[in-house]
Structures are given as C-alpha cells and as structure tokens.
Amino acid sequence: MDEQGSVAGMVLSMTDVGFAYPGEGEVLHGVDLELGAGECVAIVGESGSGKSTLLHLAAGLEPADAGTVRLAGQALAGLDEAARTRLRRAQVGIVFQSFHLIPTLTALENVMLPLELATDLDAALRRERAAAQLAAVGLGDKAGREPEQLSGGEQQRVAIARALVHRPTLILADEPTGNLDSRTGEEVFALLLEQVRATGCALLLVTHSDDLAGRLDRVLRMQDGHLQDRAAETPAT
C-alpha cells in the first residue's frame, strides 16, 4: 500500500475539507483523505457522523465549504456543474444504500445508462458490454426485468453492475448492504468486493459494520465530523 503517494497519482484526495448544512452546524471539518488507485478504504462511524456527506463531497454531488477535493487529480472547486458531472461520470461509480435504480428501465438498460452517458460507444457495443457486466454480477438471465420485478439483493447487484460498467477509477458505496438482510448483504458485499478487485478500481465504502470494514485495505473512523485513521489498530490482510 502506497500511503504516501503523491497527490497527482491519487484517485481521490481531500485536504482539510469542511462542510455544513445550512443551519445545522458543521458536519465535516478538517477532513484529510487520500485514496490511491485500486485502494479499498472503509469509513465507519455512527449514524449522522458525516460519513455519507463525505461520500457526496467525494462524488461532487455537493460542493465542499472548505478545503480541496480532487478527483483523479482535478480540483472540483474550480469546475462548473457540467464539468463536475463529466468528471464524475468518467471517474466514479456510485452504489447507494437504496439501490436508486431507474424504475422505468430494465436491469440491462439501467446498466447501459452510464455507458450511454459517459462513453461514445455504439449501441450494440454498449448493450454487449452491459450484458457482460450484468452476467458478471450473476444476473445475465434477468436483463429484461424491471427493478420492481427484482429482489433487493438483485437490485443492488444491478446497481453494482451499473457502477462498474463504464470502468470508473473509483467506486463510492454508501451502506450498500444497509437495506438488505444479513445473508443477502454478505453475498452482495462479497460480490462488490470481488468485482472491485477484478476491475482494479479504488473503493470508498461507507458502512457502520466493523466486520465489513475490516475486510478492506484500510478503515477510517468518522466521529463528529473528524476522520481518524484506524489502520494501525486494524490488522490488514
């Protein structure tokens, strides 16, 4: 693990980042975080500790109030909404706790969506690649189903496929198992990790499960808006 890698080589780097929701006081302050290529990091913490907000800032869904967030070496603060969106769709895949599949699209179409948005592949190729990705998460036979026709676990697998299909450098996952029962959650998590490792992209996982977190390269603890490195305490594998 190259924890001292240069900023330029980092997939994600956050320096002294602060954020506050209007009228709610600071949610994050002085957060520093660096994520190298292919590095899988977990952030754990209590509910409301600011984990998810950190993820949103990292994805450029919200602008930081203070500090610098860099995605693939580019500072988000200097970009307009459209440029930020372009950077996000090229570099990031997101897995939400509640799946966030587009209900009006089939599983396959959901997976095709990032390809359509982020690449100029022709339609046949998009379909082919999406189908492959869907097969990779074990849902090759349910490509034509709509989200409502899928179980929670299946939906989240589709979401994982969707996050990975366009080969981002970073996967942001926000409690990906939070809406699933423990067995399904375990399966989905294993699948996520396997796919991330297989594609070689970095992973930033937000979870409250120390168990899941422990299976990653590094675990950071979020407490009252501060980020503490617990790598030393946790035996890495």
Next chain:
Amino acid sequence: MSLLLVKAWLRDWRRRPLQRLLTLVGVVIAVAVVLAVDLANQSAQRAFDRSMDEVAGTATHQVLGPARGFDEVHYRDLRLAGWRDSAPIVEGPARLPDGRTIYVLGVDPLAEGPFRGAASDIGDAPVQRLVTEPGTILPPSGWWAGSGMAHEDRLALETAAGRFEVTLLDRAAERDEPAAESDDEGGSLWVTDIATAQTLLGRPGRLDRIDVRLDEADIDAFAERLPDGLELVPVAARDQASRELAQAFRINLTAMSLLALLIAAFLIYNTQTFAVLRRREVLASLRLVGAGRRALFGVVMLEALLVGVIGTLLGVLVGMGLAQVLVGQVAQTVTDHFFVVAVTEVTPRPLALLAVIALGVGLSLLAALAPAWEAARAASPGSLGRGRLERRARRGLRGLAVAAVVLLAAGGVILLLGIGGLVGSFVALFLLITGFVLLIPLVLAGVLSGLARLGRGQTLPRIGVRSLERSLSRSAPATSALTLALAAAISVSVMVGSFRDSVEQWLGQALTSDVYVVPVAPAAARNGARLPADWGEPLARIAEAESVSTGSSQDTPSDAGMIDLFVVEPHPVWLDYLPLLRAETTGAALDQRLRERDAVLVTEPFAAHHDVGVGDRLEIRVDDGRRMFEVAGVYRDYGSPQGTVLMLGERFYAGTAGAEEVGSFGLRLPDGADAAVVIERLEAWLAERETAAMVTRPGDIEQESMAIFDRTFAITHLLRVITLLVAFIAILGALMALQMERAREFATLRSLGLLPGGVRGLVVFQGAVLGGFAALAAIPLGLGMGWLLIEVINREAFGWGMDLRWPVREIGETVALGMGAALLAALIPAWRMARMRLVPALREVP
C-alpha cells in the same frame, strides 16, 4: 379535526406560495369565464328585452300594414269607433353625426298612458314642448353624459327622409325640480312627438303601426273591423323570432364558457392532486402520529374549500372585469343581427352570483375528492408510493374507457334522434366531448408504451416516455385539458372558417350588379329607407346599364307570423347566380313559375325555422291583401338569421299599380364600362334629388358584411384564447408535478452523470411528447366538434347550412400552438429540475 393538524397541513402554503397560486388560477379562470359570459349574456338579454319592451310597451297586439306605412286615418277611425286602448307609432332608425345609429320612436304623448311608461323615458317627457315645438326630440337620459351636447342644442340627424336639424330636450332640464335618484335603467330610444317623427322619418300622413291592448274576447271583433291591408299581430309573435335567435346565440356562448369550465376542472384536479402528493411525507408523518383517515380526508377537503373560496372570490372580481369586455361584444352582435340594443353597465344578479360561487367552490371540492381519498387511504409512508398509486390509476383506465363508450353512445343517440332541440344538441356535443376525453388516458397510455417500445435502446428518451406512462394520473388529465382546448380551437376554426368561406362565396355570387344605388340611411330597420321607384329608368339611362334590378325588404304578416319578405325585380338570368339548394325546377322554368304564378323562394334559415319545404304553401300578405304562395325553392342566404321569403315584384304588386318605392337599385353595366365614371355620373344626378341616395359597389358591401361577420365571431376567438391559457396552465402544473415526483430519479440520473442540460432536455422532451399527443388527438376531436357545430348546432340555432372546409392552415397553427404551449409549460419545470440540489433529492423516500 385538530387545529395542529390543519396547521401542519396548511403551513405548506407559506412555503410554496407559487404553487398555491397555480391551484387558485384554475378556480379563478373557471369562475371568471363562466361569470363573465353569464353576465354579458344577461346584460345583453336585459338590454334586448328592454328595447323590445320600450318599443312594444304593454301592447298585446300591433296593427301593422305595408312596409311604407299606412294611412293615419285608420287610427282615427279606430279611436272614433271607441277603441281607445290604442297608440299610434311612427318609428325608424336615424344616424347621429358620429355615425352611430339610434332608434327613433314617434308617439302621441296623450295616447301613451297605457303603453310605454316606466319601460321608456316617455313617462318623463316634457309633453308641452314636444307638442308645441315640432322638431324637438328627447334622447335617452343616459346619452347626455358622453355626448358633449346640452339641453336645447341642435343636432343633425340623418334618416331615410334626409338630413334634419333637431332640437334636443333634456327632461332633467325641463323639470322644475331635480329628479329623484332612481336605480331603474334608462331607455335606449329617442322619443319624439309623432308629428316630428312623420317628418323626420319620411312618413307624412302615415303610421308604422298602432299598438293596441285587447282583451281575449275583443280580438276577433277588433280584427274584423280592420280595413284591408292592415293586420292584427300579437306582440309576442312579432319578436318571437328575434328572441329565439338571440337566445340561440347566447346558448352558443354559454356552451363555450362551459367548455372553458370543463378544462379548468382538469386544471383544478391536477393542482389539487399535486398539492396532496407533494406533501405525502407530511401525510405519512401525520398518520404515524395517529391522525385518523377521516381527519386526513377532512384536512385535505378543508384546504380545497379554502382554495375554492379564495379562488372564487378572485374569480368573481376578474369575471366582472372580463364581462365588461364581453358585454360590448355580445351587444354588438345582437345589434348587428337582431335589434339595436343599448347595453347598460354590467350588474351581477345575486342569484347568478350565488350559482357561480357554488360552482367555483363545488368544483374545487369535487376535484379534491380523489386526492383526499388517496391521502386518507394511505396507511403508511411506504404505501403512498407512486408505483402502487399508478398501478391503481392504470386499472382505472378500463373503467374510464367503459364510461367513455357509454357517454359516446348516449351522445350519438341524442344526436341521431334529435332530442331536445338546440339544448339537446349541446348536451350531445358535451357527452361526445366528455366521452372522447375520457378515452384519452387509455389512448395516451397505449401511445406511451408504444413509444417506449419504439425507443428500446434509446435509454434517455425511453426514461422520459416511461416516466410519463408511469405518471398517467398526472399526465393524462393535463393532456386531456390541452387536447380539449386545442380541439375547441380547431372546431371553432372549422366552424368560423367554413362559415366565413361560405359567406364570402355567397356574397360573391349574390352581388350580381356592378353598381348599387341605395338610400342614405341607417337601415337598421329593414323597412326604413326607400327610393322612388321611378328612378329606375333615369338611373339606367345615366349609367347606360344593361339591366336594372330592384329589391325591397319588409316585414309582412303571414300565416307563419311576421316574416321578412324580399321583393325583387331581378336582372335577367338572375337564377343562374342564386345558390338554390332545392327547387321544383330550375333556370328559365323556375323564373317563369315565379313570375306567372303565386310562388316564392325561401332561404335556408326560413325553411328551417318555419319547417317548410318545396311544395309547401304560405299565406302571405302582399300589396293588396293575403294570398297563398307556393314555396318553389330553397336557396342559401346568410343575410338574415331569421330567414327571408323572396318574391318577385310582379307577384307582390299583382293587381295593383306597382311599387312606388324600392329599397335599392342594382345596375348591371356593359362589359368594359368604367364603373368609376358611371358612379361619378350617378352621383351628380343623385345630388340633385330630394331623396338622399348613394352609390356603392359590391366590394364595399362585401367588406362591410365581412367586417360584421368578423365582429360577430370575435368573442369566440377571445374565449378560445382563454381556453388555451387554461390548458397551458394545466400542462405546466402537470409537468411540475411530474418532475417533482420524479425528483429522485432525476437526481439518480444526475449522479450517474447526466448533465444539467440533459435534464432540461429530458423535461422539455416530455412536454413535447404530451403536447404532440394532445395536438394530434385534438385534430380528430376538433374536426368532429367542428362538424357537429356546423351540421347540427348551427343548423339548429340559425338554420344556416355551410360548406365544410378543412382548415389545414389553422389545424397546423393549432398543432404548433399546442406544442408551443406544452414546450413553454415545460420550460419552468425543466429549469427547476436542472438546478435541483441532488443530495436531498437522492435521500427522498422512493
């Protein structure tokens, strides 16, 4: 229902004032349009009735004679024979220097007592001056204010008999003491003494009519002693036709306003539903803390009540303003076609006001029923999910379709059987429209799912289409509203366009002379102005005309009541130009028939109103008494909505000396003649005559006629604009609802990398899909409605037939307008969605 509950629910108003406003707009427009049309109708109706009453007074019957009037000696004979409840009248139109037409009623003030009092200004007349100073006249008291004239000023009036200087008397100035304030409305007639009227209107020694009051028992005795040439006509029969037609016109207007109401109802439903759905979290929370279903239902209905009351009050204000605009239009139309009416200010009748208020509030409550029910049914936050709701909505489609088929069938049956006359036709029209509109959701659903299949692989468009399909409960009512509005626009285009074309074509056909000589007079009353019949020969000589025709119109008694009789001495081959619809025979044979035997032609409206056809017989009073005439043909004519009977001069004057006066001359010039030169020569000759006359060309007449035509239909255009406005707001509201409900999806798309511009595009695309659908659906509906208006409603109301014209350009315009309205309506939600903050949206409960 707890106060807190109400507060929790209504506090939203403060947070989203704009959306409340949108909800109000529907109610405001619905109430305003209905009230305005009703007010305008009522005001015009009152003015019309009052004019009629003023003219007829309390007479039960009128003694009428030939158009040129009858000898005043008949009145004296009646009086001397002891028929004292009688009053002589000389009446006719005159023109003010500013070009406006007035109606002059010449009365014997001493005979007026039983007849016109409160209904007119006569009761207030300074009798002495009217009698001892002929040439004095009493304008309606309301006229003075805007006239710039004062008591005893002199004013030039133009009448059938020429130009006269009259002295104006102001009854207020003639009174010793100021008039007591009173709120009864002034009259619209210009009253003068009968001696003055005889001179002013060119009726020396003659009367236009005698008003009488007869007991049932005396009628026969009275009629018997009338000399030949005079007819006793019940007053009611005399203006019946006008009243019915004016009523038909008003029913047309009311139907237009109800259409606007129907569209507004969609709007209200839309916004109310949206208002509930947008606060589903509040609802869910309220349920969780234990608010009962009944309480939730109540709180939603309470809100609807508030919206209804506020919107209705605002709507009443707007409606009264709008009515001021409409009333002028309506009155003008009534004046153009039926009778000179003076419209007074618009005053809402308490009862009508109550009805409209009930309508506005009731509509709001009704429209809120479904959303309130939805709100109450929601047992938990999750169950309020859109998906389930939409599934239910789609199940409802089948029910709607069944209802639609029933309505369509009912409408069709009413039309086919011709039940209920004009009102029945309108009911049928509305049934058909409603039926069609109820089909729209089903059709829309089908079209959208078809589009979605078509767009397989085109992910984004597919998202747009599918989300519309899944939000059918939003998109369908809005689309229906827009469809209805566009269809109304198309149908009016079809109707007015067809009508206008037919009239224009008819004018071109009917005006067969190259030059016309007409009296200088405002011939508001058809039988007003006349020219000496012996002018025909000199006119022909001066103009070197190939042939001369004459025409005179007059009210004449017949066994079908008072009819408009048009006596012509036409050019040769005139029948080649007459748009005959049905006839016993044609060409020379028909001409011969009309000349040699007692036969007439009737216009299409006449045939419709009096239910006569070729071969039927009419007893018509001609110059020397009543004779039976056979209807030899029916021809198309838009000149008079009441309908006209055409008779050749030689039949009318058969056995008498012939016409002394005619209404107009038509001169046919030889090929190559310079009309301008001829007109100059004619004008020089006319300038030396005592009777004022002028020369006009067919073009002038066409222009004037078309101007009147356009004025008549101006009001329908206005209503069309209002309708479109309502539809625009409906689409706007629906799209906003749609976008807000889909906020989470949009946020997801954005997080996946969709650019803000992409979001805008998607929303606008959805607007375009709805607009396009509405525009396309509106074409068959609009054409169907147009066809019904032409073939059923107009025939029923006016008896006019017309050639159906498919107004391609107008349809194109309307489609563009619909698309435009939908796109325009999409802009605001598109802009809002593109700027939406993503994280809160992502957090929303699905």
Next chain:
Amino acid sequence: MERLMHVGAGLPAKGSCQSPTRAGASRASPLPQVLLEMFPHKILRLLVLVGLVVLLAACGGAEPPDAREAEVSGLRVGEALGGEETDGFRRADAPREFEFPRDHGPHPGFRNEWWYVTGNLDGPEGERLGFHITFFRVGLAPELSGDARWHESAWASPDIWMAHTAVVDREAGHHASEERFVRDGAGLAGASDPVGRVWAEDWQLAHLDRDRWTLDFSVDDYRLALELEPLRGPVLQGEAGLSQKGPEPGNASYYYSMPRIAVRGEVERAQHGRLAVTGQAWMDREWSTSALSEDQVGWDWFALQFADGLDVMYYQLRKADGQPHPLSKGRWMPADADDRLLEPAQVELEPRRWATQPSGNRYPVEWAMLIAPPDGSASREFTVRAIRDEQEMDTVIRYWEGAVDILDPDGEAIGRGFVELTGYDD
C-alpha cells in the same frame, strides 16, 4: 339578386350603444299650464290641466298616487296664474258682435275655449237621470314654433283637448264619470269651422249649425244618444257677452249660455237596458285668454231651470276665508222678460247638508238659497238638493258636478238644475 343590399346597407354602421343610467321618478314638469280665467268652469279646467300634466308625467305609473295628489294639492291657483303666458294669444279686450250659429263654432287664437252641457233626464217609468259633458280646448302655445318644415304633419297642433263626461242614474244607484285627453290633430278631436261639430274621439256634439243638435257620448258602460233642441236663444253673460274678470283690459272672457234646451233621446245601459229619455239641458260657452284673481279657493256654481220658465245662473267664488268674493255673479233670466245681471248682494246662499264622497272629500249637497231679483220682482226662497249625494267626478282634479232638484219651502219640486262645486278637496 339584391337581397344583399339589405345586408350590406342594413347591418353596417350601427354602433352606438349608449349606456343610460338614471331615471328620475316622474315629476310634474312645466305644465302646459293653461287656462285660467274663464270663469268658474275655467278655473276648474286649469286645475284639471295641471292634473293632465301630472297625469302624463306619471303615465308609466311610476308616480305613486299620493305623490300625485301632493303635486296637485301643492299647486295654488294663484301661482299658476302668475306664471301664465298670455303673449301671442288673442284677448277678450272689447265688446264683440255675437252671431249664431257661427259663434257656437270655435274661436282660435284664444288660449282656452269650452263647450259645457249639463242636463236632467226622465225615463218612461219615472227614472231620474242626469248627464254632464265638457269639451275643453287648451292652447299650449299660440302657435307652433320652430322651422315650418316640421309643421306639415296633421298631428302638429299647439292645442290639446280635454273632455269630461258623467252620468247619474238615480234608480240604478249609479254614478260614473270619465275623462280623456286628446290631441287636436289627425281628426281625433276638434271643433269644426265653419260651425258644425265639436268632438273628442267618439264623444261628439254635432249639428250646431242647425235647429236641433245631436250629442253622443259614453260614460263607462252608459252610452247616450241625445237630440238637443234649444228652446231659448243665447243669453250673453257679463256686459253683452264680455265678462270682465279683472281691472286690466283683456282680463276678461267672452261668455254666453244656452239656458234651456229640450232633450230627447236614448240611454243605453249595459246592466239595466235601454231607456228612452226626455229632459232639459243647459249649455255654457266661453273663450278667453285671461288671468284670475289670486284670492279664490273654489266656487259653487248653479244652473237652475224653474218649472215656470225662469232660468238662473249664479256662481259664488269663495275666498280663502270662506267669504263670497265680490266678483261672484250670475244672471236672472225670466221666461218672459229681459235677463239681468245677478250680483252677490242679491243672493243669499247657505249650505244645509254635507255628504262624504267615496273619495273621502266632503261637499255640501243641499243649499238654502234666497234671491232678491234684480228686476224687482218678489224674492224667491228655495232649496237646492242633489238627487244623489255622490256625484263627485273621478277625474284627476276632483270636483262635484251633479243634478239637483229645486224645492219650494213646502218641499214641492219647482225645478231642476245642475251644480258644480270645486275647491273642497283636502
């Protein structure tokens, strides 16, 4: 096909919508206040004319009845008099030569002229009837004003006519009166010149140029067709027919009477059948343009025909204080001697009994009268008694006009007559 001409010429160029607001309650306007002067009856006429205007003004029924009455009672004879326009009218300012039957005809140029006929009638079974008819011409102006162009109509005339009729049928317990206003023109009403007839629609006094006149009129459902034969020549009132009303020249009238006229004819009664009647009538004629004194509130007028051939006319003008006015006068017309002026000093008149009419007004209906004849003959004392108490005219201005009996002190009937009482309404 010129049908279109009528569309073209007929429809355009309307416009013109005024918006009348307003409307005052009708009020009496400047009255065609007219008359005056001519004696007793004339004053009555004035009042009636005032009423006429009110009537016309109120002809829509807009005027509540009490307002109308207020209007009338509010009017003072004197005021109307003061404002009366006499310019342009001819004046009775010099004695004139009377000639008959010519002077039975009209005298245009004077502001007022009237024909007044009353009479007592007997039916075959002892039925007792009375009648009254007045034709009254009022010049609203001396002539038509304005441009001559406007004067061509047969309706154009500055005059109007008012006519009253009344009938009393004692046995049937019936009294009725009627009033009409007719314009002078178009043959509706007038007096023919040369003399012949006077008419207001179907009420007509005709053949005035002959020895026997005819009189036809109706009152409600009574229709009278009478033949009138004057038994005595015209009696000129005042001085040779010039009856001076005030000190100024011209403030006078031309006035004559036909005091004794034999009547024969028929009364058609809707309820009680047809009746052949005979009786005696009286005609008064007067024309003038003059004004009246200010201090009179009403008058009591007597036209008495004694069985012995004596005729007496006497009117007593009442002043505001109830006293007889010095201008009161009459005529003593014995059967076989010259007639003479009767002055107030020669007449004692005292109401004996009063009666309330259906309208609520109270009039004296029985009088004691004592006359010291100007010719020096024996004085006459007698009672004048209405044949029916209720004989008030139901006209705009109410007055009592009724048939009376003349009784001697023993209660024996010695003659008949007619009485007119005005100024008794509240």
